[in-house]
Amino acid sequence: MNAHDITVAVSNLTKRFGPLTAVDKLGLEVKRGEIFGLVGPDGAGKTTTLRMLAAVMAPDEGSVNVDGIDVVAQPEQVRERISYMPQRFGLYEDLTVDENIRFYADLFAVPRKLREERAARLLAASSMEHFRKRLAGQLSGGMKQKLGLACSLVHAPSIVLLDEPTTGVDPLSRREFWQILYGLRAEGVTLLISTAYLDEAERCDRLALLHGGRMLYCDTPVALRARMPGALAEFVTSTPRPLRDALQGHAGVVSVLLIGNGVHVHMDQAERLAELEGHLHNSGVPYDDARIVAPSIEDLFVALLGDAGAKP
Template sequence: MPETPAIRTEKLSKRFGELAAVDELSLAIPAGELFGLVGSDGAGKSTTLRMLTGIMDPTAGEVFVLGEDMRRAGEGVRSQLGYMSQRFGLYPDLTVQENLRFYADIQMIPRRGREARIAELLEFGKLTPFKDRPAGKLSGGMKQKLGLACALVHRPRVLFLDEPTNGVDPVSRRDFWRILYGLLAEGVTVFVATAYLDEAERCGRVGLMHRGRLLACDTPKNLRGILKGGVLELATADPRHAVRALSGAFPGGSVVLFGERLHLFAPDPQEAEARARSVLEAQGLEVAVRPVQPTLEDLLVSLLREQG
């Protein structure tokens, strides 16, 4: 018999009035996987996490974690989950160590072994030298690492993280991911919501979410393969004029304005570059063209375009 997935949802949905914040999300995440739910702001990631952790009831559909129905789950399963939300509650006046003790109290960690666990977590997050510093005086990256340490105090089997490295510097981000890999090696299932494509690259599997819907779910390598051909970045003095001119020459949605630059999705980038140049030159517009690595947004745009 196949092993029960650590996380399973079946047509999981949440509506807020007319808005489908999460729309028929079906996922199966095996134990020990590092899964990334990726999407821009408002995609529905936080709402998904709230339902996965049993904090919010779905409007429809099913949600199971460690085989337990989270719509009815009691403390039994919750004590095996760790959750670091975007507004994770650290106490700014308490020191790093006191915050950890506070969470150990909430999780009812027995006194025996508690200090050893706290020391271990401090080491894990390279926070030992800062253990007596008030949490409010930590850098952004250290705060996030302390938040993670607090979420881990009770050794959860499944860890949910909501955009944990938002606004964190690159070095702390690397530290953070090193910790996540350490957890993975211990067999913890990690579910991380992120808006960063480079973080998605680090996950075993990734779900791309947009307006509540799961557009694709696969390994990063397979997801990159979805974008057939390549992406060209076009810089011109008048990008809006350029979009109008190009949209006649390329099929609907192939030309997208990204800030002041254009992205052109092209099955054959060389041919597309020549065609774009001649269209723009005919309009008297100079253009600089270079191939770019597809971004998360490119992937999303391309997927949405394919779906019409």
């Protein structure tokens, strides 16, 4: 990766809370104009990592460089270049949509004309131009998140940090939210987003899979899926739980995961599929179809978490 393309560089980043190591020697590089995802379950270290990148929290060890600025040595200077949207973004519910945007624009001394131009563009992109006079407290969850993003972007930051921004948001609002992110990427904005939605992680350019404060892997979604050992079979069935119970613990079965109207079975080898089909037939467990499929990020993550020997 060309050094001139790197806008976020993290080395040996560590944060402890008493006996708990929340982030453990994390190292990563993010390219300019990239959507970079931090993926993992609760307690993986995603929020703590973003807070250190945003200069909200100081690391115990390691270095953070954002847009050429040492975050630890110059926290105030870096805050002018970034925007950080935490899980509970501080909207003022007794202010209107316009008033909230104006408040955040004033914090960064954005001139009035520029503020009005940016607000109009951001609200149009999020389909909220007709709600400018509505109180923030009267907005839906998805609209509050889109307003929070608009407030975060009104000062035109070059780097945006988003901590699980679509948690609890309806599917339509999630899709609209991601359309805004794609538009920002097209403008050269760098985005770091944490998410617990593994299907959402597929939308990122690159991913860091975190668990227990450690990085398991970091790569593109395509390259990460290719790392999954063995093979994945999908069983389509109207009775997924009995099928899961019948295959769990069977020889050669690494893990079994319920997915929509079917079951994903991680096997040690693709040739195991015929054996599993025979086992289901002999057990009287019905299914409609079975085939080898490409793994998703969710399949990969479940496999990694089930591997006690997984190393960063």
